[in-house]
Amino acid sequence: MTAPSLHISGDLQLGAQTLCPALDLTCPAGQWTVLLGPSGVGKSTLARLIAGLPCPAHLTGGITASDGLPLDGRVTLMAQTDQLLPWASVLDNITLGARLRGQRPDPARALDLMSRVGLEGFATRRPATLSGGQRQRVALARTLIEDRAVVVMDEPFSALDAATRAAMQVLAATLLHGRTVILITHDPLEAARLAHRAHLMQGDGLHPLPLPATVPPRALSDPATLSAQANLYARLMQVAPA
Amino acid sequence: MTRLLPALAALVFALTLWQAVVWLTGVPHFILPGPARVGAALLNNASLLVHQAGFTLANLAMGLTAGIALGVASALNLAMSSAARVLLRPLMVFAQAVPVFALAPIVTLWLGYGAPSKIVMVALVTYFPVTSAFFDGLMRLPPALDDLTRQMQARPWRRLMLLQLPHALPALGSGLRLAAVQAPFAVIIAEWVGASKGLGHLMLISNGRGQTDLMFAALMVLAGLSLCLFSAADRLARHWDRD
Numbered sequence: 470m471t472a473p474s475l476h477i478s479g480d481l482q483l484g485a486q487t488l489c490p491a492l493d494l495t496c497p498a499g500q501w502t503v504l505l506g507p508s509g510v511g512k513s514t515l516a517r518l519i520a521g522l523p524c525p526a527h528l529t530g531g532i533t534a535s536d537g538l539p540l541d542g543r544v545t546l547m548a549q550t551d552q553l554l555p556w557a558s559v560l561d562n563i564t565l566g567a568r569l570r571g572q573r574p575d576p577a578r579a580l581d582l583m584s585r586v587g588l589e590g591f592a593t594r595r596p597a598t599l600s601g602g603q604r605q606r607v608a609l610a611r612t613l614i615e616d617r618a619v620v621v622m623d624e625p626f627s628a629l630d631a632a633t634r635a636a637m638q639v640l641a642a643t644l645l646h647g648r649t650v651i652l653i654t655h656d657p658l659e660a661a662r663l664a665h666r667a668h669l670m671q672g673d674g675l676h677p678l679p680l681p682a683t684v685p686p687r688a689l690s691d692p693a694t695l696s697a698q699a700n701l702y703a704r705l706m707q708v709a710p711a
Numbered sequence: 712m713t714r715l716l717p718a719l720a721a722l723v724f725a726l727t728l729w730q731a732v733v734w735l736t737g738v739p740h741f742i743l744p745g746p747a748r749v750g751a752a753l754l755n756n757a758s759l760l761v762h763q764a765g766f767t768l769a770n771l772a773m774g775l776t777a778g779i780a781l782g783v784a785s786a787l788n789l790a791m792s793s794a795a796r797v798l799l800r801p802l803m804v805f806a807q808a809v810p811v812f813a814l815a816p817i818v819t820l821w822l823g824y825g826a827p828s829k830i831v832m833v834a835l836v837t838y839f840p841v842t843s844a845f846f847d848g849l850m851r852l853p854p855a856l857d858d859l860t861r862q863m864q865a866r867p868w869r870r871l872m873l874l875q876l877p878h879a880l881p882a883l884g885s886g887l888r889l890a891a892v893q894a895p896f897a898v899i900i901a902e903w904v905g906a907s908k909g910l911g912h913l914m915l916i917s918n919g920r921g922q923t924d925l926m927f928a929a930l931m932v933l934a935g936l937s938l939c940l941f942s943a944a945d946r947l948a949r950h951w952d953r954d
Binding site: 520521522523542544545546548550552554556557565566568569570571615 | 860863866
């Protein structure tokens with residue numbers, strides 16, 4: 470699997486209203502592109518469009534992959550809610566995709582992924598018995614087993630406590646290595662740690678944001694990460710209504 | 712024990728109240744027999760009551776099974792096929808507006824005084840609540856799960872079995888509760904309209920003969936049956952609710 474780069478262009482429109490004009494966004498192959506911005510500007514809408522999910526808005530341009538192939542079946546969305554089936558075990562949740570397609574699930578691969586996300590021995594547990602962080606690990610394993618080249622993440626860690634979130638960020642960066650990732654977030658620190666490229670999405674369009682020259686995932690303790698976080702905050706505060 | 716005790720206390724209270732009404736008003740026993748008299752009738756006619764209750768219960772069970780099975784199958788079909796929805800849903804809404812109990816004389820006319828008319832009445836009365844509750848549950852898959860099925864390119868049948876059906880079980884549980892409440896009405900009304908056996912038939916006969924105590928005894932047995940039926944349905948529904 471070689472991940473393509475994506476190009477997203479056009480106005481993001483909801484009916485006659487333009488949410489975000491003149492998008493011209495390149496998401497480099499195998500890298501993390503992070504979108505920050507105020508609520509209501511259409512970030513989640515854009516995430517749904519990239520993932521090919523039904524949504525009331527549309528792009529006047531389009532979303533194309535660098536290899537010229539359609540994106541159908543090559544994108545997966547990791548949402549803020551983990552969407553785990555409460556009645557199914559952790560293992561059955563992870564192998565859901567194969568079971569829904571009528572394919573034979575691969576429990577060996579699922580168990581391997583479970584150990585890589587740190588859920589060894591959890592196969593038969595129900596989601597209700599897991600913590601928020603553990604549930605997102607299950608969702609991550611379910612995303613990974615689908616083996617899609619493009620992963621769209623819509624604030625997947627926003628409901629986690631600070632320490633769990635920091636650990637999940639490193640885990641996701643490690644395990645999604647080589648895939649083209651588009652991450653929507655409200656958290657400047659998350660952007661500073663994970664982004665190869667970051668953009669501020671607001672009502673007048675997309676604006677590139679400065680990032681450290683180092684390769685993500687960047688350490689929390691790195692002063693460059695923290696100063697990038699401070700810069701991002703400063704940019705967000707300019708946007709935010711007083 | 713903690714659940715049994717309040718129930719027992721309530722029963723004793725009800726019996727006391729009943730006896731008090733009989734004593735205080737002095738109504739003749741052929742109008743309202745006291746609990747002791749009904750208890751005696753229960754014991755003296757035990758084998759008759761068991762025999763009649765057996766007939767009623769067998770029809771109830773067969774009608775319920777048929778009604779639930781048909782209801783579940785219909786709901787699954789409706790959920791799978793938009794053509795079926797277009798054709799059958801208006802029909803189902805119309806059928807629910809007809810008071811099914813009013814069909815009892817027609818059903819008896821067509822199927823006679825025996826078991827079939829009772830079974831069909833129970834099946835008719837249970838079919839609609841089960842179908843509509845289960846169908847609503849099947850169609851109300853949360854949008855987040857719907858997204859998941861799209862991304863995973865689910866086959867419709869698999870989606871139905873792996874996501875919609877488990878998600879609809881609590882709704883099916885409510886349908887079963889409703890069916891369990893209505894089914895005893897249906898069987899008794901069918902027996903009143905025309906039967907040669909059963910608790911409803913026994914109530915009519917003993918009423919005609921002025922054996923009010925036996926009529927009450929039959930009513931007690933029927934109430935017991937209904938209660939067992941409802942608590943069985945409720946147990947199942949609670950089990951599904953927990954999941």
